[in-house]
Amino acid sequence: MVLEKIKDHFENKKFARITRKIGKGYTAISRGYIVDYSNNFLILQEDYDFQLIGYNVLPVDQIKNIRFNKNDKYYHKIMIWEGEVEKAGISYKIDLESWQTVFKSIKNHQLNVIVECENPAIGSFTIGPILKANKKLVYIQNFDPGGFLDEKHTTIDFESITKVQFDDRYANIFGKYLRHKKSKK
Numbered sequence: 001m002v003l004e005k006i007k008d009h010f011e012n013k014k015f016a017r018i019t020r021k022i023g024k025g026y027t028a029i030s031r032g033y034i035v036d037y038s039n040n041f042l043i044l045q046e047d048y049d050f051q052l053i054g055y056n057v058l059p060v061d062q063i064k065n066i067r068f069n070k071n072d073k074y075y076h077k078i079m080i081w082e083g084e085v086e087k088a089g090i091s092y093k094i095d096l097e098s099w100q101t102v103f104k105s106i107k108n109h110q111l112n113v114i115v116e117c118e119n120p121a122i123g124s125f126t127i128g129p130i131l132k133a134n135k136k137l138v139y140i141q142n143f144d145p146g147g148f149l150d151e152k153h154t155t156i157d158f159e160s161i162t163k164v165q166f167d168d169r170y171a172n173i174f175g176k177y178l179r180h181k182k183s184k185k
Contacts, residue, residue, distance in 0.1 A: 005066040006042055010034040013085060015076035016044065017067040020058060022162045023119030027064060030056060030163070033088040038096035045088050046168070052084055054168025057094070057102050062162060099158040103133035106166050112175040114165040115140060115156050126154050127171060128178075147174060148181050 009016045018030045032047040035055070042063075044056045068076075079085045092109055095101035106113055107130040115138065117124040131139040131153050138161075139153045165171065 002060060002063050002066065003037075003039065006034055006037050006060070006063075009066060009068070010037055010042075013088060014068050015047070015072050015079060017072050018044065018058065018063055019065040019067070020062045020162065021064055022062070023121055026118075026120060028118055028162070030058060032056070033085070035088060035090045036094065036096065040098065041096040041102060043090060043094060043096070045090070046165075047079070047084075050078060050082050050084060052087055054171075055090065055166050057096070057164040057166070059162070098135075099138065099161065100133045100135055102164065103130050103138045106130060106164075107133070109167075111166045112171040113140065114168075114171055115161055116163045116165070117156070117160040118162040119160065122160050124156070124160075126156060127174075128154075129175070143174070143178050147177050147179050149178055151181065 013033060016032060016034055020028050020030060022028045030044055032044045032052065034042050035045045036043040040060055041057050042060060044058055045052050046054055046056050094105040112127065112129050115126045126140045126142050128140050128142045128149065131141055136158055138156050140156065142150045142154045
């Protein structure tokens with residue numbers, strides 16, 4: 001049933017309000033337009049205050065519900081009137097077969113990512129360039145709020161990931177100005 005709703009929202013370019021399971025007894029809401037999908041993942045072009053802001057890769061198996069009620073329909077109309085719906089889409093391919101292929105695709109486009117483990121038991125947020133991905137892990141060179149890259153990479157297991165953001169203004173602009181800490185002599 002979830003895949004049917006994903007397909008419907010994708011094919012008909014409907015605004016989607018997605019409820020996701022992020023941990024035992026915890027959910028999160030994502031809002032925007034589904035611009036690609038597979039049996040395993042979808043890409044949501046995220047919306048914030050009537051503006052499309054970047055992309056999220058969400059695991060299909062964590063999706064509880066995709067809503068399009070009267071409030072969402074009106075929000076969708078406003079997005080049409082504001083010219084945002086016609087901007088919805090992605091101009092390059094992200095391989096949605098597995099987390100490994102997702103990360104390799106994003107890396108090939110030389111984009112920084114934000115990898116979140118939103119489950120309160122984990123609660124991690126990692127941002128930076130992808131170094132590599134294997135069958136179970138992704139290696140990110142995290143950067144801090146000062147734009148300094150960590151000296152060592154951060155390793156994240158795929159099972160704990162609830163959301164991956166990419167090609168958003170924050171990560172793209174910050175990524176242009178990353179720097180290395182000067183070594184102490």
